[in-house]
Amino acid sequence: MSAVPADATGQHADATGQHAGSRWSAVAAYALVAAATQLLWLSFAGVSTVAAGHYGVSETAIGWLAQVFPLLYVVLAVPAGLVLDRWFRGGLLAGAGLTAAGAVLRLAGDDFLWVLAGQAMVAVAQPLVLNAVIGVTGRYLAAPDRPAGIAIGTAGTISGMVLAFVLAAVFPEAGDLTTMLGIGAAFAIAAAVALGVALRVPGRQPHTRPPAGLGALRIAWADRFVRRLCVLVFLPFGTFIALTTFAQPLLEPAGVSGATASVLLLINVVAGVIGCAVVPVIAARRRIELTMLVVGVSVAAAGCAVLAAAPGAASGFTVLLLIGFLLLPTLPVVLALTERRAGPAEGTAAGLIWLSGNLGGLVVATVVGLLVDHPAVAFLVMAAGALAALPLVGLLRPFLRARLGG
Structure with a gap:
């Protein structure tokens, strides 16, 4: 049997053009979790007025359900990156788990404070997820595949925004809010489970830990x-x-x-x-x-x-x-x-x-x-x-x- 030729980077590709050591399932599962963070972030963007009436608060208060995300990202971006560089799998899985938990917390009570608490939990998790796009491709994809992996991970992130807008259009009434939040929770849980399965085996690409x-x-x-x-x-x-x-x-x-x-x-x-x-x-x-x-x-x-x-x-x-x-x-x-x-x-x-x-x-x-x-x-x-x-x-x-x- 002839050896598989190496490309210009020294990486070997199989007969389909995939490079040895690339595990696309990890990137796909990551993209689902990233999409979940954006879906939950923008859940109320298309139904602000309806949600304000339902929860008995102002539209400005509903706006904080989204504004808490960039505000906490500014505070937590660097600490989350440090966690991922030292404990990548644990940090990313913690982000996925917190995202799912926050989605469920929004359903704990039909009350604005419960929803705000859930949104805040997801906002804390978001930097652990979004900062990991380079790490997941670097650990689970061969070097020539990484630009495509980052592209897929980012496209998955933005697709969560699309899903949020679609759900708001399909469930525009106050009586639909619980259903909409339930779908978001189900999606976040399924994505977290998929990521846990995909990351159960460490990536095969070499990686050096940074100093403590x-x-x-x-x-x-x-x-x-x-x-x-x-x-x-x-x-x-x-x-x-x-x-x-x-x-x-x-x-x-x-x-x-x-x-x-x-x-x-x-x-x-x-x-x-x-x-x-x-x-x-x-x-x-x-x-x-x-x-x-x-x-x-x-x-x-x-x-x-x-x-x-x-x-x-x-x-x-x-x-x-x-x-x-x-x-x-x-x-x-x-x-x-x-x-x-x-x-x-x-x-x-x-x-x-x-x-x-x-x-x-x-x-x-x-x-x-x-x-x-x-x-x-x-x-x-x-x-x-x-x-x-x-x-x-x-x-x-x-x-x-x-x-x-x-």
């Missing part, structure tokens, strides 16, 4: 390439979060109804799922990661400028579709670049990337929120924020050439 304590943070933050990636994602993802948060009120003066805006946002997220599954893989294979970053950021800036000049349903559809397909995939592209550099500090490095994106969302969304009565100005602010990231992309090129072989 804050060693992983020192390693990650000492890398100027990682720091520049953090700065890069701050404004574009802040722009994306602000756009999805305020698209409806900003487009309303142009005659775009709330129902139409909801459809546009759903199209935006569906396009993001498809883009995250496809664009990063192509970028990695053709070594055009920086080109795709430039394209994504440029499209976001141009799209927001178009909405400032000519807001409407047609322009909103085109812009949100393109931004979803081309801007959202820049996240897995950045994470794949991080994976190639982070080494033993991959969880902490991923945490820094997610932390920067969430901080950008809080800052840009806050500014845009203050301008919600001036749509053109708000869209131009978002365009400027995305455009400001372009020079940062060029600063990455020397690092890719010198150390990543790009």
Whole structure:
């Protein structure tokens, strides 16, 4: 029997092109758990008014059921990364278990405080799950498969947002809330079980533990390439979060109804799922990661400028579709670049990337929120924020050439 030839990286592929040691079941199960976190995060986004009436609280209070997620992520991103770098399987499984437990806790009583407690538990778990995307691919996939694995994990994450919007559309009434929460709990439990089964055997890829304590943070933050990636994602993802948060009120003066805006946002997220599954893989294979970053950021800036000049349903559809397909995939592209550099500090490095994106969302969304009565100005602010990231992309090129072989 002839030996299986090795590819350019030294990894061996079987007759189907799969590389030896890659266990895709772990990535698939991880994607389900990541989707569960986003499903639970946005459970009430489409039924805020109904939920407020049902629980006897204000819509602002219902908003906190979602706002608790980015706020806790900012606080817990780095600690969660340190946990994953030292105890990866235990940390990730704890995140999956807490996600399922929080989903169940929301059903403990038909009361706002129970729901808030469940949301807070899931928000604590979320950094342990999302920060693990690099770690799960690094431990369970051969090196050539990792960009595709990160793309699948990220696409799975965003697909949870799609599922949240769909459930809100299918169960829009107050009497449907318990059913909707029950479906979310069932999904989270099934995903946690699937991950537990998939991770029962350690990954076959070599991995070095970072030093104890804050060693992983020192390693990650000492890398100027990682720091520049953090700065890069701050404004574009802040722009994306602000756009999805305020698209409806900003487009309303142009005659775009709330129902139409909801459809546009759903199209935006569906396009993001498809883009995250496809664009990063192509970028990695053709070594055009920086080109795709430039394209994504440029499209976001141009799209927001178009909405400032000519807001409407047609322009909103085109812009949100393109931004979803081309801007959202820049996240897995950045994470794949991080994976190639982070080494033993991959969880902490991923945490820094997610932390920067969430901080950008809080800052840009806050500014845009203050301008919600001036749509053109708000869209131009978002365009400027995305455009400001372009020079940062060029600063990455020397690092890719010198150390990543790009």
